[in-house]
Structures are given as structure tokens and as C-alpha cells.
Amino acid sequence: MPNGIWKIDKRYKGERIQESTGTCDREEAEQYLIHRLEQLRQEKVYGVRPVIQWQEAATRYLIEFQNQPSIWLTAIYLEQLDSYIGDLPLARIDDRSLAPYIKDKLQGGASNRTVNIALERVIRILNLCARKWRDDNSKPWLDTVPMIAKLDEKRASRKPYPLSWEEQSLLFAELPDHLRRMALYKVNTGCREQEVCKLRWEWEIAVPELGTSVFLIPAEFGGRREQSGVKNRDERLVVLNDVARRVIDGQRGLHPSLVFPYGNPDQFGPTAVHRMNDSAWRKARVRSATKWEEIHKTPAHPGFASIRIHDLKHTFGRRLRAAGVTEEDRKALLGHKNGSITSHYSAAELDQLIDAANKVSATDSRAPALTILKRRQG
Template sequence: MYGVRPLRTFRQAAAKYLNETEKRSLNRDANCLRILDRYIGDMAIEEIHMGTLQKYLKARKDEGIKSGTASRELAVVRRISTLAARVWRDENNKLWIDTAPLLALLKWEDAAEPYPLSWKEQRRFFKLLPDYLHKMALFKVNTGLRAQGVCWLRWDWEFEIPELNTSIFITPGKPVQYADGLWPGEKNKEDQVVVLNRVAKSVIDGQRGLHPDYVFPHRGKRIFQMNNSGWQTAWEKAGLPIDGSYTKAPHNLKHTFGRRLRAAGVAFETRKVLLHHKSGGITTHYSPAKLEELINAVEKIVEKESGKNPAFTLIRRNVVNG
């Protein structure tokens, strides 16, 4: 009545944020908030700061959660606090809180390093994968496409290039709503061109007719993620690192792709395009000549198994205790 700010909990702020926010990563934010609610849901929003978050941070670290994951969760707290301090006003025109807290970056130094595969490791690992994952992995390691793009890859993203007697795929940079879900768009928000060497093309040709929409279906439906129990089991059976210092995620295949391009002498700018790094340009406007250059580049990593390409050496880090 007299303009006194009412007590509001973080749970109330989280509900307001989810109800009023539109962004393609909102589902991920909702998952973060479900976890945060266990620790700070009943806490008054103006009482949240690095001091009161220590119990939550300790619990997450004890659970074995990586600092990158906890940092994403803190980013949602930071965003909600900023809105409460700068945007959200009550019926008395008072902001929800006076000042947003300063939330420090986490420095746990626990990020798992990528683990590019050697040719021998790749063959051993791929043989242990279920057939549908084997095909997806073979395509991914020959194109550098992110796991999300491989899972979502659609036939209507394929474009014929008659001049080169081949086809390419273009993954949309922006979100697109389909009948069975929302394609969230590429990470860098740019359309991405995916060129095919002979191995990737053979995988694509073998998938034709299996599903009207998706290139890599499983049991008649779109696959939601590559990093599932089949992937994890095959990784461990192949004798690849499981101690946590290296990641086991499918993203390793993108690093493998990049290392092989570099070992084959592919120019930096060409590698940048093939690895789908943000360029500021419109990748779908490539001429046939430019596409031919990209295709020739990815062909070079196919020839490695026959000994025509220079090998690349991976230096593994050995940690000796004591």
C-alpha cells in the first residue's frame, strides 16, 4: 500500500522469466531452473549473490558436474537478476530488486579436452557402434557437421549441383518449425553448407528411401541425440579414454575432421568454411567453382587410409601422480 516492495522468491522470478521469455534455448534454461530450484527456489531474489550460492555450487561440484554446466546455470540466474533489477516493475512502479548481483565466472579447471581419433581408433570404435550410429558417425567425421545437424539432417535440405554431378546440404541458420519439432538453427545463426566427399556421399545414397523427411532415422523416427548409451558403450569397449580428462562426446569427430584437414594441407580459410565457423558471409551463395574447391579439400581426408595423405600425430597427455 505504501510502496513497500513485497518479498518475492527466486521461484516466482523463474516462473515469470519462463512465461514471458521467447528464445530458442528456453527449454535448456528451464532445465537449468529445475536444478536451481532445489537449492535457491525458496530464497528471496534480493538475497541471491555469490555468498548465498556457495551451497549450490559445492553441491554441483560434489555431484561431478563440470564448471561449464554450472556456468550455464549461473548465466540463467544472472539474466533473471538483471531483468528483476532493470525491467520488471510491480503495480507501484517499483523494480523487483534494487541491484543485480555480480556473479563471478567459475574457475574449476575441469573442462574435458577433445580427443581426435586416429585412423586405427576410428575403425575400432566405429565397428562397435550400432549400425545407425555407425552411419551417422561416418558421415560426421567426413563432413564436420555438428551432432545436432546430423540428427536433424533432412532431405529437403539437399540441393543438387548438376555442374559437379553431386549434391550438398544446407542446414538453416535460423530456427524452423517442422511438424515434429523446432529445428533450433545453427549455433552461429548462419546457414551452413555441407559438402560431401565420396565416403559421405556413399552414406547418403545408402540412406535414401528409409524416411520421407530425415536422412538418419531410427525405427522410423528422428534420432534426438548421438551421445546415447550405444555411443558410450562402444566408446568404452573400444578402449578410448573414460577418466574424464577427455570428452567422449560425438564432438570429437568434428575435431578429428579438422585435424585431418590440417594434416592434409588444406588452407586455413577453407578449413574455416568446412568447420562451419562464423564467417559473416552468406555460405549458400558459393559458386560451383568454390564448391568444387571445398569438395576437393574433403576428398583429401578420404585418401589417408590408402597412405596418400600425410599422417597427423596426436600427442596424448600423460599425468604421473606422486
């Protein structure tokens, strides 16, 4: 009886029943067992539709959609859900049965959006059970799909927080060297986290006319996983301003294939950094927020105290806008889909993008003035 929930483990006419009753009440659990035994009797005697458990549906989904780019992420969520609803019949998957999962995830620090991603997978699978998948008698696995409520993301979501130059200086000073280089590159290119962590030398393309180079991340790039892909399914052009160029030049010779390897630079054994948002990042932001308070005698802005890796991309975009860079050039620099084929840029167009990126290449207050209106806390 894990977590106080009664579980059935019984043999009936040669068939073993192993599933949750979904209740902590013994009397209710016994009534459910009687109900299930009667269902099995009707299945065997009258050919009534068998009861299918969530785990069977989830497994079928993973097999049928194994070629989806995001199936690895779906597998993670389904594995998390399994201990909560894995042995429940499909007809019992609803808000009530999902409530313990939602509660535990939120208490563990997950965002409303993260929980909703899991719920969306549940809804998708239940829809397939009702509309597509059939048993041996051509009956749907599920009669109707319940209305599963998702969490409010707008109220709970944290808004992007672009760094000021002083905040950047304080934060980067607290980062370990390898992470500082990656962060400096990211805030000057607007790359996504995995586009930095897994950056490869083979993606670098020389531009002799300009005496520089760019990176062209292939559309099939997998991010953390083999098939996760570039976000908009296009090649991603990465233009290097002066700061990003110096970072890249400082990485040459450290590894034959990885631009940002982690480990002993004298050995070609290190692997790519799995993610930038690690304990070193989290500890650094705490220390930098403390230093801000020591310097200014006032608490750091909550956005700075909880600064995220993705906020570096927002910082780059906000600085481009403040420097007067056109929307079209901002989209190109940030890797947003705008109908262009990135690999077809001319040298003149690349020169224009490099010039635009260099408008935010300073690392201190000498950069273009950037005023960010922030709501006073407290």
C-alpha cells in the same frame, strides 16, 4: 522439512506464506518467520515493498523472453534451480543459497561450464529485478545484485581430442550400425551432432555440373528444439567427400524425410535419433579403449577413453589442417562464419571444397600423415 531445511506454510491476515527459511536450525527459522511476519505487516500498513520470491521472477522471465531461441534451455536450468531457490526471496539469492545446487550438479557429473550457464541465467534475472522490473509503487524488485561467483572453466574444461585413424577404426567397430553410419558421416563432414541427427532429405541440393549433391541446412533449423537455430544463424553448407557420399547413398529409401532414421526401415514411423551421445556410444568407447590396451599393452589415452561426439568434428578439422587445406576452406567445410553466403557458392568453388574434403576421406592409415602430440599420462 525437505532436505533438513525448515519451510514456512502459514496464513497471515488472509494471505498464505509458503517459502523456505534457508536454514536447518529451528531457532534461526523461527526468527526468520518473525521477520517475515513483520515485513508483511509493514507492507499492509505502510505500503512497504513486498517480498518477491525467486520463482515469481523466473516465471516472469520465461514469459517475457519466450521468443528467445534458447528459452527452452533457460527453462530447463530454471526448473533445476527451482527446488533449491524457488521459494527464496530475491534478496536471499547469493553464493550461499546456490552452493547446494552447484555441489549436487558437480557430484552428478556436470561440467563447470554447465553449472556456469545456470548461474548466468540467475545473474541475468537478478539484474532485471534490480534494473527493470518494478512493483506497484515503482520500486525495483531488488535493491542490489550480489556478486555471484562462477566456476573456473579453463582448469576444469576438457580439451578437444582428435582421433587417430587407429582409434577411429577401433571405436567405430564397436558402434551399432546406425550410430556407426552417423559417426562416419560426422567425422567426414564436421557437422554438429544435431545437424546429423535431424538431417533431412529436403535439404539436399543436386549439383549436376559435378555429378553430386550437397546439403544446405537452413538458418532456422532448430537442432533439438524448434527455435534453437543453426549456431551462427547462417545457412550451413555441408559438402560431401567420397566417404560421406557413400554413407548418404546407403541411407536412401530408408525414410521419406529423415536421412538417419532410427527404427524399422520397413516402416515410415521411426523418428530422428534424439542424440548420438547415448549409452551405446558410451559403452562402445569403453570397449574400444579396452581393445587398445589389449593390443598395445598400455592404457588408452584418457581422451580416447572418454571420447565425445563433438570430438569427431575436431578430428575432421585437425585432419583438414594436417592435409594442408587452407584456413578459408576449413572454415567453409566446418560451417564457421566467415562472411560468405554459403548458398552462393559456384560449381567451381564447390568442386574445390569437395576436393579439399576428399583429402581426409580415407578411413585407415593410407590417409595423409597426422601426427598429434599428446602429453604422456602418469
